[in-house]
Amino acid sequence: MIQFLRSSARVALLGMGLLAGTATTASAQLGIGRPVGRQIADAIIVKVDNQIVLRSDLEIAYAQQVAQAQGKPLPPDLRCKILQSIVLNKLMLAKAETDSVVVEDSQVKNELDRRMAYFVQQIGSEKKLEEYYNKPIKQLKDDLRPQVKEQLIQQKMQETIAGKVAVTPREVRQYFSRIPKDSLPYFSTEVEVGQIIKLAQVNPKAKEETIAKLNDIRARIQAGESFETLAKQYSEDPGSGAQGGYLGFFKRKELVPQYEAAALKLEPGQMSPIVESQFGFHLIQLIERKGDSYSTRHILLKPATGGSDVNEAANQLTKLRRRILADSITFAKAAKDNSDDKTSSGNGGLLANRQDGGSYLPLDKLDPAIFFTIDTMKVGSITPPLPYRTDDGKDAMRIIWLKSNTPPHQANLKDDYQKIAQAALNEKKNKALDEWFLKNRGSVYLEADPQYADCKLLDAVN
Incomplete structure (x- = not known):
């Protein structure tokens, strides 16, 4: 593998799944389920305190790295290097738990929304994505939420450990000079x-027409028609419309302020007046409260431009x-x-x-x-x-x-300074992570399948 691309591999693995577009299939990219047609006999292969590593975690990550190499030679110990990085992730999660490092629910929601929007764009529509997984968008997000939360915690720990690391122009030049000439990559x-x-921008007339239509729907519900049936018929939210407008449970600050403020004024079963948000106009029905969480259904109409x-x-x-x-x-x-x-x-x-x-x-x-x-x-x-x-x-x-x-050209400092500087920075960050790993490896319980004994998981990740 090309050396100065290799230096960024560990940093990429630490954020695996957060950067869409790195895997070979939609399943691997999204992080839900396994790549189509790939069957992996699963088992726990490593334990780090309460954190576990499954064989499928390793094999899917390995498949991603193979795909990214695009036929270039791979190091014979690539699986061990990947497993070392995954173990480092798990160590960071274990230390985050003892150090009470957390991420906000709103941050998790934003990342879920960002990733889901990317895959909707890639596959063509929310409907196609739901058909691909045979699950509604809401269920896909629920399945993905724990993984995204872990990745954001890892990212936060990584930022704590190596976030202040920087490289000087001199260090970039020194890094580039160490790369053998026959190992310099050729860029397309x-x-x-x-x-x-x-x-x-939606004109006032279109807004008035949308509000009038939604008022008619509201009157029909007040007259006894089913909120869920009308949501299926009229709602322009493809994620919830087919589910009768059901959004499920959310905590405070996870939904847009206008929606949340209106929903929390309601009693279970009550329906809101028309509410405007960045997404359009809503009718909201509160279903249930549980602690600081609440569930709702809604009918969304978007003014046409x-x-x-x-x-x-x-x-x-x-x-x-x-x-x-x-x-x-x-x-x-x-x-x-x-x-x-x-x-x-x-x-x-x-x-x-x-x-x-x-x-x-x-x-x-x-x-x-x-x-x-x-x-x-x-x-x-x-x-x-x-x-x-x-x-x-x-x-x-x-x-x-x-x-x-x-x-197309062979890598050089003039045209590719940004890439080379990033690779040099990643190498320096990797060194900081290695040092942190060596310092903290004795503070956790680690057990690995004997099959991976040669990977030396308690050594520095290098």
């Missing part, structure tokens, strides 16, 4: 792409594009101040590489819509406004900027 074409997105709404978004982007091309504002500043895509706006509009967090994107990994858009563009050019639909189905327009286009 990479691009930097920026975008500015403007959502089509028309051609004039989309045109207004396009007009705003056209004016913004003219200013950028006239050098009266930079693309990065325009994206930060105007883009409705908060993920990229904080990065100057640049799309992030999910693998390393950088801005350089392999051409063959681009979203097809972007690939075919930039295929004939010159570096520095910006498209006119283009139609776009967000992950949650909202109509929008966007402009796309081709910042750079780097042809």
Whole structure:
């Protein structure tokens, strides 16, 4: 395996599953169940205090690493290295438990929502994702929640241990000089792409029509019709609509404030007035309270956007594009101040590489819509406004900027400083994690299947 890519392997394993797009199948990426067609005879192979490692944990992680190698040679002890990293994860979880390190429920929910939105985008729709797993979205989230919570705790522990580690330019150069010339990787074409997105704002008339329709539904429920039946018929929330609007139990601060505030004013069985949130307009029925948790069902209607709404978004982007091309504002500043895509706006509009967090994107990994858009563009050019639909189905327009286009080349400090610096940083973080492991390995009980004795799990992870 190429050396300076290998240095980041442990950090990647520590966050396995948080970065979507690293596995060979949707099942492996999402972290629910096992890859289709893969049967693993499961058993506990390692215990770290109350934490366990299953054989399937190791084999799925191994399959992911094989897939990422894309045919390149793999070290013969790769399974041991992966298991060492998993054991380090479990040690961090065990220490987090004794040190009372926790993550907020809202953080877990946000990560679940982020990951689910990504996979809905990849597979095409919520319905297709539910059909793939034969489970509703709510059940998929419930199945995934414990794993995501563990990963966020591991991430928090890792940040505590190595979060302040940094590298200097001199250390980056020294790191690069240690890589044998015949081990330098060859990078395919990479691009930097920026975008500015403007959502089509719903006009007042569409809002009024939606509210009127929802008031009619509310009156029908008050007249005796079933909330659940009408939710199945009218709700535009694909995750809960088919379940009669049922959302299940949530704790305080897990749902958007407007929804939660309205729900908590109700008594079990009561229905709310119409509530507006960022998702649209809701009718909410409280089902039950349990401690600081509560369960509800709802009917969601989303005001439709028309051609004039989309045109207004396009007009705003056209004016913004003219200013950028006239050098009266930079693309990065325009994206930060105007883009409705908060993920990229904080990065100057640049799309992030999910693998390393950088801005350089392999051409063959681009979203097809972007690939075919930039295929004939010159570096520095910006498209006119283009139609776009967000992950949650909202109509929008966007402009796309081709910042750079780097042809295939062997790694060098000039073109690949960002990647090399990240690899050097990962190596330094790995060293800090190794030192922490050596210091804390004696504070936990560890038992491993004799089959993995040669992996030396209580040694430093290297």
